[in-house]
Amino acid sequence: MSTASSPRRSLSTLDIFFLVVAAAAPLAAVAGNGALGVLLGNGVGMPASYLIAGIVLILFAIGFVRMSPHVTHSGAFYAYVRHGLGARAGGAAAFVAIVVYLMMVVGSVAGFGFFANVFFVENLGWDISWKVWGALVIVVVGLVGYREITLGARLLSVLLTLEVLILVALVLAVFWPSSPASVTFGSFIPSNIFSGSIGVGLMFAFVSFLGFESAAIYSDEARNGHRTVSRALIAAVLFIAVFYAIAMWCIIIAFGEDKVVAAAGENPGTLIFRAFGLYMHPAFTVAVEFLMVTSALAATIALHNAASRYLFALGREGMLPSALARLHPKLQSPHIASVAVTVISVVFTALFAISNADPLMTVLSSTFGLAALGIILLQAATSLSVVVFTWRTRQEAGSMPNLVIALLATAGLSIAAILVVRNYSTLTGSLGLLDYAPWIIPVAAMIGIAVAPRSRIAAVGSRA
Secondary structure, three states: OEOOOOOOOOEOHHHHHHHHHHHHOHHHHHHHHHHHHHHHOOHHHHHHHHHHHHHHHHHHHHHHHHHHHHOOOOOOHHHHHHHHHOHHHHHHHHHHHHHHHHHHHHHHHHHHHHHHHHHHHHHHOOOOOHHHHHHHHHHHHHHHHHOOHHHHHHHHHHHHHHHHHHHHHHHHHHHOOOOOOOOOOHHHOHHHHOOOOHHHHHHHHHHOOOOHHHHHHHHHHEOOOHHHHHHHHHHHHHHHHHHHHHHHHHHHHHHOOOOHHHHHHHOHHHHHHHHHHHHOOHHHHHHHHHHHHHHHHHHHHHHHHHHHHHHHHHHHHOOOOHHHHOEOOOOOOOHHHHHHHHHHHHHHHHHHHHOOOOHHHHHHHHHHHHHHHHHHHHHHHHHHHHHHHHHHOOOOOOHHHHHHHHHHHHHHHHHHHHHHHHOHHHHHOOOHHHHHHHHHHHHHHHHHHHHHHHOOOOOOOOOO
């Protein structure tokens, strides 16, 4: 089999943009995290929470892009942290990232199973267990991941376009001049933004951005290297922040600022469906229920690809078995790493299924709760590495503004991590042993620290 050092460069800026935004799953993020943020967080101020999170992550992205020409590596966080903070810190980041992405794949599989069950029960009367749907999506995603990456990008582009368009349709229906909705701007008034539990609102907002940084994972496959990745990353963060804020504001306007919290309290999971029912033809409600299924599918594909590329990168570095770094002789895809992700997904999903865990309130919430903490900590460590790197290269033009930006991003992400830890039980809705899941992160970090010194470390800044 081929053991070439890099996959074929075939991804454009638009391809990576679709992969990044699909990983964030816009429709599912608004329908799930947004509604929970309204109910449990800062109520009508939730749209502004998306903008605040977006500002912090844009600061992070600026530093990320600033450092990207010096780090060409599909390990993303691992490579950046190692470049700035050293091999041991990089090893810790690598293993935390593996845990995070694998758990997100499992959670996304459960989410797909849940939404597929709801759609078919309500529209066709087919009560097929989420476990069956979960098994099906693992097979489909495994096949897509095994093949050349552009297949996944093209499929994701179609699914993403449809879910964005249907949310745009709702926004137009609510804000149309003849609409019965009363347009107000309370969502952006400071007294509302900081009302209730702003910490919980921000927490759900940050969770909604999970996966955006995965652009850097595809640097080896981008047509123009870091330039393509940089453009895709900045565009994705801007799009996600603004789009989430407008979509959530639209849903609040649909019910009214004085009624939306009570409406979310009835059932946050169906809040967006009821908004469609109030302002659009019933066919659109059916369509959005279906697109919730495809949104979960798109997210699962993107997250599977991200996880497999982390395994590929660490196999290439010698921190995991070298077989994971092999490329398919014809497809030039990291097929062995992809199969490994599929196998791990099967095992963890089966464990949850055997225990009859609720797919949404237990599986998805606990895995994404863990992912939220892990991703934010990785982002904070990456931003800190940008601080160190910028300080070392401070003789370069424009280094001091970049240093300030990186420091602000590190501070903002550190605060976000504290908020997630303090509100972890709210985020996951879990009980028992799952409440201790965050301890997996320091354990993974310690394993990475132990393995890192024995890895075959090449110069991170090398463009070989």
